[in-house]
Amino acid sequence: MGRARNKKWIVRLAVFWLGLASAHGTVELGIDVLKSHDYSLLKGKRVGLITNQTGADSNGTKTRLLLKRHCNLVALYTPEHGLEGTEKAGRYVKSRRDRATGVMAYSLYGPTRKPTPAMLRGVDVLVFDLQDIGCRSYTYISTMGRCMEAAGENKIPFVVLDRPNPVGGLRVEGPSVEPRWRSFVSEFPIPYVHGLTVGELARMVNGRHWTSVPCDLTVVQMRGWRRGTTWDETGLRWIPSSPNVPRGNSPLYYIATALVGELSGPEIGIPGPRPFESIGARGVDPASFTRYLRGIDARGVEFRPWREGSIGGSSLTISADAPANLTGLGIYMLAELNRQTRADLFRRTSASKLDIFYKVCGGTFIQAQVREGKSPASIVASWRPNELEFRRTRAQYLLY
Secondary structure, eight states, rough: OOHHHHHHHHOOOOOOOOOOSSSSSSOOOOHHHHHHHTTTGGGGGGEEEEETTTOOOTTTHHHHHHHHSSEEEEEEEEOOOTTTOOSSSSOOOEEEEEOOOOOOOOEESSOSSSHHHHHHHSEEEEEEEEOOOOOSSSSSHHHHHHHHHHHHHHHOEEEOOOOOTTTTOOOSSSSOOOGOOBBBTBBBOOOSBBOOOOOHHHHHHHHTTTTSSSOOEEOOBBOOOOOOOGGGSSSSOOSBTTTTTOOOOOOHHHHHHHHHHHHSSSSSSSSSTTTEEEEETOOOHHHHHHHHHHHHOTTTTTEEEEEEEEEEEEEEEEEEOOOOOHHHHHHHHHHHHHHHTTTTTHHSSOOOHHHHHHHHSSHHHHHHHHHHTOOOHHHHHTTTTHHHHHHHOOOOOOOO
């Protein structure tokens, strides 16, 4: 009976296809397409909106203001970093009333990470409008998954207003997640870099039964976005998605250095004006570290010697279409930091921080491979079957 019900929900999954590519250079977002059809999908319904400061149309008008003006917006739900995206990573966010709309904004990064039945009372449809960065460990997609599950449990339709993957839809990199290490920073068994829009990922989550109950899903597609489109080609203004992702190219640097930055020892420019754009450690010689990185196959990435006080390393410049495996670049950096500091960075790291590292990377295998003396090239090559299998599996869920 449960299986038949699940099949029924999957059959009912709909893609809200509204129009072909725009004749203009600027990508039209899901909210733009919804607006161009006079919000007909939401008319006569009480709307709950999962959003923050990144939920805005291509002109910069907040989605919550548009839905308050043109629909019956009755509730807001906010992810990590809060409604305005100013809270620090990992810090609990309080529920509060939004001054701009007068609507209650329920925190989904506090005592609960999934809307409770009480939070959903009086809601006829849930709408998701958040800008993701294309990396598994960024928690906005985890929030989406938990909200999809709540929607399924409470028989509330779920609508995704689609947005670009800022690193494009062609980049797929890294290992997947071992079951025991699934967590809010690795909610789904996908590569570290997945190459999906949030709408495509929502379809995959529903289709692969990665939530306990599938939901009645509709994706409002973008116009004018293609798989190879990176953020700099969208014609859109980047709204900082969190304090340390201030620019449209910041996700590229996050992918390259954030994983290694979970360990004790490496410094990745946080705090600072250019987060994730440099990497180094005490005891590292900037010239030799940079020479090492220039000697590996990292096409599309430039390295320059960098020093800040006693910290030595390299600063990075990454092209939006860099062919280099940016997740793999982090493994080369980790190996060379280990060598130059003559230390085991895993041994230096506290148990609590190691736990986060394992969750972010998807397991303990990277630590094991490094300690076994495996070369960075062989570690990165070991991900290839997973990347290829994921590309095959995701194909049926692609919209662009």
